[in-house]
Amino acid sequence: MKIVVCVSHVPDSAAKINIGADEKNIDKNGVSFILNPYDEFALEEALKIKDSIGADVVLVSVGGDEVKETIRKGLAMGADSGILLKTNAYRDSISTAKLIAEEIKLQGANLVFLGKQSIDGDNGVVGQLVAEILGFNSVSVAVSFNLNGDKIVAEREIEGGREVVETSLPAVITAQKGLNDPRYASLKGIMAAKKKVIDEKEVTVSEIGVELIKLKKPAQKQAGKILGKDSSAVPELVRLLKEEAKVI
Amino acid sequence: MSNKILVFVEQRNGEIKKSSLEAVKAGSLFAEQLGISSEAVVIGNEITNFNSISNYGISNVTHLKSADLALYSTTGYSQALSEYAKGTNADILFFANSSMAKDLAPHIAIQLDASLAMDCVELNIQNGEIIATRPVYAGKALAEIRLTKSTKIYTIRPNTFPLGEGNGKNTEVKIKEILNVNLSTKVTELKQNNDKIDVAEASIIVSGGRGLQAPENFAMLEELAKLLNAAVGASRAAVDAGWRPHGDQVGQTGKTVSPNLYIAVGISGAIQHLAGMRSSKYIVAINKDPEAPIFAAADYGIAGDAFEIVPKLIEELKK
Ligand SMILES: Cc1cc2nc3c(=O)[nH]c(=O)nc-3n(C[C@H](O)[C@H](O)[C@H](O)COP(=O)(O)OP(=O)(O)OC[C@H]3O[C@@H](n4cnc5c(N)ncnc54)[C@H](O)[C@@H]3O)c2cc1C
Ligand SMILES: Nc1ncnc2c1ncn2[C@@H]1O[C@H](COP(=O)(O)O)[C@@H](O)[C@H]1O
Numbered sequence: 001m002k003i004v005v006c007v008s009h010v011p012d013s014a015a016k017i018n019i020g021a022d023e024k025n026i027d028k029n030g031v032s033f034i035l036n037p038y039d040e041f042a043l044e045e046a047l048k049i050k051d052s053i054g055a056d057v058v059l060v061s062v063g064g065d066e067v068k069e070t071i072r073k074g075l076a077m078g079a080d081s082g083i084l085l086k087t088n089a090y091r092d093s094i095s096t097a098k099l100i101a102e103e104i105k106l107q108g109a110n111l112v113f114l115g116k117q118s119i120d121g122d123n124g125v126v127g128q129l130v131a132e133i134l135g136f137n138s139v140s141v142a143v144s145f146n147l148n149g150d151k152i153v154a155e156r157e158i159e160g161g162r163e164v165v166e167t168s169l170p171a172v173i174t175a176q177k178g179l180n181d182p183r184y185a186s187l188k189g190i191m192a193a194k195k196k197v198i199d200e201k202e203v204t205v206s207e208i209g210v211e212l213i214k215l216k217k218p219a220q221k222q223a224g225k226i227l228g229k230d231s232s233a234v235p236e237l238v239r240l241l242k243e244e245a246k247v248i
Numbered sequence: 249m250s251n252k253i254l255v256f257v258e259q260r261n262g263e264i265k266k267s268s269l270e271a272v273k274a275g276s277l278f279a280e281q282l283g284i285s286s287e288a289v290v291i292g293n294e295i296t297n298f299n300s301i302s303n304y305g306i307s308n309v310t311h312l313k314s315a316d317l318a319l320y321s322t323t324g325y326s327q328a329l330s331e332y333a334k335g336t337n338a339d340i341l342f343f344a345n346s347s348m349a350k351d352l353a354p355h356i357a358i359q360l361d362a363s364l365a366m367d368c369v370e371l372n373i374q375n376g377e378i379i380a381t382r383p384v385y386a387g388k389a390l391a392e393i394r395l396t397k398s399t400k401i402y403t404i405r406p407n408t409f410p411l412g413e414g415n416g417k418n419t420e421v422k423i424k425e426i427l428n429v430n431l432s433t434k435v436t437e438l439k440q441n442n443d444k445i446d447v448a449e450a451s452i453i454v455s456g457g458r459g460l461q462a463p464e465n466f467a468m469l470e471e472l473a474k475l476l477n478a479a480v481g482a483s484r485a486a487v488d489a490g491w492r493p494h495g496d497q498v499g500q501t502g503k504t505v506s507p508n509l510y511i512a513v514g515i516s517g518a519i520q521h522l523a524g525m526r527s528s529k530y531i532v533a534i535n536k537d538p539e540a541p542i543f544a545a546a547d548y549g550i551a552g553d554a555f556e557i558v559p560k561l562i563e564e565l566k567k
Contacts (some may be wrong), residue, residue, distance in 0.1 A: 017388035128354035158347040160446035164437040209363030224546035231560035
């Protein structure tokens with residue numbers, strides 16, 4: 001069986017984000033990039049299947065040349081090969097999903113894992129979009145996943161609990177923290193990754209449905225008031241919450 | 249020129265969700281400003297009480313009804329909703345940015361060939377069309393966007409349009425029975441964490457971090473939360489230590505919250521934690537280190553020992 005795992009290349013969660021002069025891109029100076037944390041859960045789930053019943057795990061990523069670094073990380077964790085759908089063009093989630101869906105069709109995969117969200121655009125939609133484009137079933141924000149033949153039982157996280165979802169292959173699953181504990185790349189894995197193939201394919205982005213007007217910084221909060229250093233400040237805090245903020 | 253705003257109203261266990269009513273309010277507000285009509289649609293089976301819907305401004309309400317739609321189904325709900333949207337010529341769809349909407353909206357976007365804006369924290373009208381603002385990079389930046397396809401979908405972060413007083417109007421509901429529900433993906437069971445208020449839905453959150461030192465010390469936060477009708481949240485350090493369940497985690501790899509009041513106790517205010525709560529209306533920090541970064545994000549702070557301050561706060565609120 002062939003499993004596709006989609007990975008994105010994102011700024012480290014601790015990175016300071018500055019907006020570039022064009023107001024459309026972030027300033028990448030000094031920002032380190034990582035494999036999107038949720039995609040590690042996605043890849044781990046695919047690798048678990050590979051370990052138990054055998055599978056060919058193919059990474060797919062859309063972006064510029066720099067994304068190869070992230071694909072290598074996934075190869076080092078244990079994926080078999082990688083595909084870079086190469087473009088530097090501005091995309092919205094739907095145009096990204098269309099490119100990915102096209103590639104999944106070419107690969108003939110019937111199980112696809114993605115992260116629940118890419119921590120750059122924070123849209124959380126590519127998996128569901130890919131599923132709908134391909135006519136696959138989908139479970140998003142999965143915290144547990146079980147495959148038995150072509151039957152799937154998964155749980156997804158919702159407000160205040162979980163939903164148990166039943167569906168079947170072909171399917172797209174998006175991974176939430178808690179699904180598994182991603183393995184670390186071993187030294188052997190890192191060495192082996194250097195020999196694995198990354199297939200680069202130039203792609204063109206279709207119609208865009210979202211125009212980015214500009215990026216901006218959120219309004220800076222005024223530094224708050226420190227009301228005191230011990231419990232004598234509590235009555236004043238309660239008064240402010242009641243009378244100034246009016247939130248209690 | 250747009251035609252009609254359709255608001256998706258979510259129910260769970262037959263009860264209408266408050267965040268959806270905020271979307272109803274936003275829908276009626278924007279329809280009025282754009283000079284177009286609005287309607288609301290609920291999907292489910294038995295629904296306890298629709299009254300709150302018209303109360304927040306939309307009088308045209310339809311219930312898409314089937315026993316097969318009592319619990320969520322990606323395929324069943326998306327099919328019912330997009331068919332309804334097509335039939336009624338709605339070209340703007342509003343959702344509350346809930347777990348259900350996050351799953352449903354992208355499916356609808358493909359089915360309706362629509363543009364999609366997730367998790368909007370601001371909507372404005374410029375030159376007769378909606379401009380949306382949404383957080384990116386975990387709220388470290390905001391993107392101002394315009395949807396360019398003729399059908400547009402917006403999901404709105406809870407607490408963006410506070411409910412306030414309703415108009416007291418009664419809701420008249422049209423029922424439309426849905427036949428042949430596509431259940432190729434279906435929820436077979438709902439596992440709820442008893443009656444706990446979820447951090448993603450609460451209007452007040454009391455959160456604890458490593459500074460609380462042990463799981464049993466969350467009892468005082470539970471007590472404080474009870475007095476405030478609040479949810480209890482946690483930092484990742486508290487979750488990783490096994491003191492609290494992952495569902496309570498606030499931050500970049502936990503939940504994004506925007507309550508009216510967020511009280512952070514023994515939380516340093518790491519950038520990944522701030523990512524999940526910085527859009528709260530008011531932030532209170534209780535931390536013994538006056539240099540802790542949480543104070544820079546807070547409106548009010550007490551730089552002292554949580555074990556002294558929280559009990560005093562409980563006492564004061566009981567007065
Ligand atoms: C990829 C990634 C994702 C992450 N995602 C998240 C996330 O979603 N959510 C999240 O929270 N973190 C996240 N983190 C972790 C984050 O960087 C911090 O490590 C974490 O938030 C620290 O939790 P804390 O504030 O509880 O602990 P600490 O940073 O250890 O802070 C404890 C605080 O308690 C104070 N304190 C100690 N004793 C007392 C007392 N008696 N009274 C009052 N105050 C006291 C101390 O002064 C200190 O400021 C992430 C990190 C990474 C790398
Ligand atoms: N450029 C990309 N290339 C490959 N996969 C992506 C890309 N962007 C997003 N994804 C996948 O889609 C998931 C959800 O992303 P998003 O909808 O952008 O938040 C991510 O966790 C990735 O698995």
